[in-house]
Amino acid sequence: MEIATSADGQMATSDALALVxxxxxxxxxxxxxxxxxxxxxxxxxVCPGEGWNYVFGLARxxxxxxxxxxxxxxxxxxxxxxxxxxxxxxxxxxxxxxxxHCKRYTxxxxxxxxxxELEAKPYHLCPPCLRKLAxxxxxxxxxxxxxxxxxxx
Numbered sequence: 001m002e003i004a005t006s007a008d009g010q011m012a013t014s015d016a017l018a019l020v021x022x023x024x025x026x027x028x029x030x031x032x033x034x035x036x037x038x039x040x041x042x043x044x045x046v047c048p049g050e051g052w053n054y055v056f057g058l059a060r061x062x063x064x065x066x067x068x069x070x071x072x073x074x075x076x077x078x079x080x081x082x083x084x085x086x087x088x089x090x091x092x093x094x095x096x097x098x099x100x101h102c103k104r105y106t107x108x109x110x111x112x113x114x115x116x117e118l119e120a121k122p123y124h125l126c127p128p129c130l131r132k133l134a135x136x137x138x139x140x141x142x143x144x145x146x147x148x149x150x151x152x153x
Contacts, residue, residue, distance in 0.1 A: 014049065021063035037096045038065045039089055045071035056088040056112055059095035066092035072115060084118055094125070098136040102129050 020038050046069040047054050056073070059066035066089075073084035091108055102109035105126035112118045125133060 017058070017060045017063060017065050017067060020065040020067075021060070036064070037093060039093060040065070040067040041070065041085070041089070042067060043070050043074065045069060056118060057092040059092040061096050061098065064096060066096055068092050073118070083123075084115075087118060087121055087123060088112075090123070091121075094129070094133060097133055099125075099129055099132055102126060104128065 020040055045054055046067055048058055057066060057068035068088040070085045074081045094109055099109050101111045106122055107126035107129055108122060108124055109129050110121055112121060
């Protein structure tokens with residue numbers, strides 16, 4: 001399966017995620033251990049389908065696959081281009097572990113509809129989202145929170 005781009009150069013996220021899911025299934029049959037999640041990084045602009053202009057990334061938890069695009073973050077006027085791609089990637093990976101968009105706090109899991117919103121979004125999860133992630137991973141949320149605080153130093 002080849003991933004096609006539209007006339008305006010956008011890649012359909014559904015095509016990319018379907019290809020990744022197929023490759024993951026094939027690899028899991030040939031290995032004793034399958035990967036937990038797969039993240040595809042691309043410099044091609046991505047779009048989920050008709051009626052959408054673009055997205056920074058998209059995850060499909062059922063397939064354990066996500067795509068993050070640097071097309072709108074790299075070369076932007078933002079000084080931290082790679083950090084913006086990191087935010088998108090971390091956000092999409094959190095979706096793969098069951099987190100939804102956060103509406104209660106300023107959080108990495110806030111929905112992002114513009115480059116300005118992406119730049120303003122923090123690099124961390126709010127306490128409720130951190131607890132949800134810990135629960136989803138089967139981890140002790142206090143231990144996970146302590147490690148997360150230690151990473152900020």
